[in-house]
Amino acid sequence: MPAARWLALAMLSLLASPAAAATGSLDLTQSFVGGLAVMIFVLAYALVMAEEKLHMRKSKPVLVAAGLIWGLIGWVYVQSGMSSESEHAFRITLLEFTELMLFLLVAMTYINAMDERGVFDALRAWMVRKGFSYRTLFWMTGVLSFVISPVADNLTTALLMCAVVTKVAEGDKPFINLACINIVVAANAGGAFSPFGDITTLMVWQAGIVHFQEFFALLVPSLVNFLIPAAVMSFFIKNRVPASLEEDVVLKRGARRIIVLFLLTVSTAVACHTLLHLPPVLGMMTGLGYLQFFGYYLRQTLPRSLERKRTLYTQRGDWKMLEQLGSVVPFDVYKRVARAEWDTLLFFYGVVMCVGGLGFMGYLALLSDALYTGWNATGANIVLGVISAVVDNIPVMFAVLTMEPEMSHGHWLLITLTAGVGGSLLSVGSAAGVALMGQARGNYTFMGHLRWSPVIALGYAASVVTHLWINAGSFGVYG
Numbered sequence: 249m250p251a252a253r254w255l256a257l258a259m260l261s262l263l264a265s266p267a268a269a270a271t272g273s274l275d276l277t278q279s280f281v282g283g284l285a286v287m288i289f290v291l292a293y294a295l296v297m298a299e300e301k302l303h304m305r306k307s308k309p310v311l312v313a314a315g316l317i318w319g320l321i322g323w324v325y326v327q328s329g330m331s332s333e334s335e336h337a338f339r340i341t342l343l344e345f346t347e348l349m350l351f352l353l354v355a356m357t358y359i360n361a362m363d364e365r366g367v368f369d370a371l372r373a374w375m376v377r378k379g380f381s382y383r384t385l386f387w388m389t390g391v392l393s394f395v396i397s398p399v400a401d402n403l404t405t406a407l408l409m410c411a412v413v414t415k416v417a418e419g420d421k422p423f424i425n426l427a428c429i430n431i432v433v434a435a436n437a438g439g440a441f442s443p444f445g446d447i448t449t450l451m452v453w454q455a456g457i458v459h460f461q462e463f464f465a466l467l468v469p470s471l472v473n474f475l476i477p478a479a480v481m482s483f484f485i486k487n488r489v490p491a492s493l494e495e496d497v498v499l500k501r502g503a504r505r506i507i508v509l510f511l512l513t514v515s516t517a518v519a520c521h522t523l524l525h526l527p528p529v530l531g532m533m534t535g536l537g538y539l540q541f542f543g544y545y546l547r548q549t550l551p552r553s554l555e556r557k558r559t560l561y562t563q564r565g566d567w568k569m570l571e572q573l574g575s576v577v578p579f580d581v582y583k584r585v586a587r588a589e590w591d592t593l594l595f596f597y598g599v600v601m602c603v604g605g606l607g608f609m610g611y612l613a614l615l616s617d618a619l620y621t622g623w624n625a626t627g628a629n630i631v632l633g634v635i636s637a638v639v640d641n642i643p644v645m646f647a648v649l650t651m652e653p654e655m656s657h658g659h660w661l662l663i664t665l666t667a668g669v670g671g672s673l674l675s676v677g678s679a680a681g682v683a684l685m686g687q688a689r690g691n692y693t694f695m696g697h698l699r700w701s702p703v704i705a706l707g708y709a710a711s712v713v714t715h716l717w718i719n720a721g722s723f724g725v726y727g
Contacts, residue, residue, distance in 0.1 A: 273333060274324065276609040281324055285317045285609060289602050296595075297638075297676065305591045310598025317605040334608075341604030345597050347529045348447070348454060351517075352593060353585065354532040355444065358510040359404050360584040361539060365503035368408045373497040375412050382417065383487045386427050389413055390478050393434035394471070398442030399514070402435035403592075406680035409435075414688050421691045426481050428692035429700050432681045433672045433707065437474040440668030441466040443528075444514065447596065448645040448667045453521070454528060455649055457660050460518050465719050466665050473669045473711035477703045501553060502546050509538045536581075543581040592679065599643045607650040620653035629659060630712055633666025637677035641667040658715075658722035665715055672704050 276282035292313035296306045318338055325334035362368065380388060389409040397405040413427040439445025441463050443453035452458050513535025520531035606612065619628040636644045645667045655663075671678030675685055675697035684692050716723075 273337065273608055273610070274328065274330070276321075276324065277611055277614055279324075281320045282609050282611070285320055285606060286611065288313050288316050289606060292598075292602070293643075305595075307591045307594035307598060310595055310602060314598045314601035314605065317602055321605055321608060337604075337608045341601060341608075344604070345600040347527055348451060348600075349593055349596065351450060351454070351529045351532045352447065352596070354513070354536045355401065357536065357581070357584045358506070358513065358539065359401070361506050361581070362503065362510070364584060365500040365506055366497055367499065367503050367507065369497045370499055370503075371408070375416075379489060380416075381487055381489045382420075382423055383482060383485050385413065385416060386423075386430060386482055386485055387478070389427060390430045390434040390474065393431045394438035394474050397435040397438035398445045401444060402439035402446055403679045403683055405438070406431050406435040406684055410684050410688055410692075414691065423485060424688055424691040425693070425696040426485060426700075428684050428688050429697055429704075430478050430481060432675070432678065432684060432697075433477050433669075433704060434474045435680045436669050436672045436678050437470040437711075440473075440665050441470045446641070446668050448641050449664055451642075451645050451649060452660065452664050456521075457649075458657075458664060460522060462657075462661070463664070465661055465722070466715065468718055469665055469711040469715040470669065472714045473665075473672075473707045476707035476710050477700070480703045480706075481700065501550075502542065505542065506539070509535070509542060513538060539584075540581050547580075596642060600646055603643050603646045603650060607647070612647055612651045615647065615651065620651070620655070625653065625655045625659040626662065626716070628653075629663040629666055632663060633670030633708070633712075634673065636667050636670040637673035641671050641678065656723045658719050661719060661722065662712070662715060665711060666708075669708060669711060673701055673708065674698065 276285075292309035295302065295304065295309035298304075318334075321334050321337075322331070325331050375385070375388065389412055393402075393405050393409050396408070409431045410428055413424055413431070417423045417427070436446070440449065443449050443460060443463060449463065453460065453463070513532060515531075516534050517528040517531030520526045520534075521528040603612070619632070623631075632644055632648065645663070648663055648667075671681065675681040675692070675694045681697065685694065
């Protein structure tokens with residue numbers, strides 16, 4: 249045998265386990281390549297967790313890590329003469345990401361469109377004008393976060409409510425910190441009982457494990473998760489009234505119709521999944537078409553609309569509104585697409601591809617066996633929820649979906665709940681918390697949130713107990 253072949257076989261014996269799995273994939277969990285891939289992922293995630301200190305976008309390290317991990321896989325499989333298997337595995341993982349990415353892109357485009365048309369500014373201005381007391385503002389922003397996040401996602405909702413709090417209570421650091429904690433908890437809790445509230449719930453719905461209407465079984469546990477910490481924290485708020493502020497916001501043309509189109513888009517996505525048994529992304533992309541047609545209509549009719557309003561305001565003598573007409577710009581859908589949170593989408597790609605690569609190596613099978621065979625499903629899902637406070641809930645949920653442990657319907661709902669609300673335990677545990685630390689910099693901090701973690705943990709435990717109690721019939725025979 250030629251020396252080169254001996255060398256190749258020797259290297260493969262170090263890099264890969266000699267036995268292939270029944271699926272045709274190599275077990276790399278005991279190999280040098282497998283250990284190196286895990287080290288790369290851990291290092292990348294350490295850089296993600298240090299985002300606030302390094303001021304480096306979280307997508308960068310996971311994008312590089314994904315490339316390196318799949319590069320290692322590709323090299324081993326080429327050496328083994330099994331390149332088609334690794335290529336197929338990569339394409340399957342990429343397809344899973346693509347469906348979710350397009351879904352999120354449409355949702356973000358609609359949210360940005362509503363933001364550009366002044367929908368969220370109008371809501372904020374209304375709350376500011378009312379002159380609510382601090383305690384009322386605390387509860388209103390919390391309740392609105394819980395109610396809006398199932399539709400507008402927890403990140404967007406948290407940023408909106410934080411803008412209200414920081415504007416009304418400017419300079420009052422203790423109140424802003426408490427209000428921001430409440431907003432993060434409420435937004436994460438509200439997002440846990442809706443497919444549109446968080447990326448993790450969207451992943452579970454897209455996978456077909458939990459149907460659209462079945463998420464509402466988590467409404468009461470999510471409400472408990474929000475109300476218990478909020479009730480405790482509200483006792484520490486001085487019930488005084490902030491100085492009143494005046495802010496007039498006029499909705500731009502088409503704002504209300506875009507809200508209706510968004511609801512129609514959501515309905516289309518649900519109908520595609522429920523009635524046609526097609527991926528929900530089909531309905532969302534169709535909804536993007538609705539918005540594009542409406543954008544075309546707004547552009548084409550803009551000159552006529554401006555002339556009509558100019559005549560009307562001149563007759564009224566409303567010079568303020570007449571002046572505002574000069575700043576009106578045509579609506580452009582592609583500008584709304586460009587304003588999507590691309591760092592989040594690219595981070596999502598990196599995480600999905602990293603976890604998919606580690607799963608293809610065999611690590612998720614080991615993890616599944618350790619958690620769901622060594623423990624019972626209830627304990628495993630509760631612990632994974634706590635882990636999601638340190639490690640982002642996206643890789644946690646994607647790992648569980650990739651492992652596909654044998655669980656009852658109630659346990660799938662449980663991991664959906666715990667992965668969604670577990671991130672509230674720390675300020676870095678969810679996208680909403682990380683975003684608010686940036687928006688309310690100096691007022692809402694990691695340590696400020698950490699002081700209230702025991703109270704938030706009480707809400708977390710109560711929500712789990714509530715789910716185990718009211719949805720007991722969905723757990724079947726699994727532990």
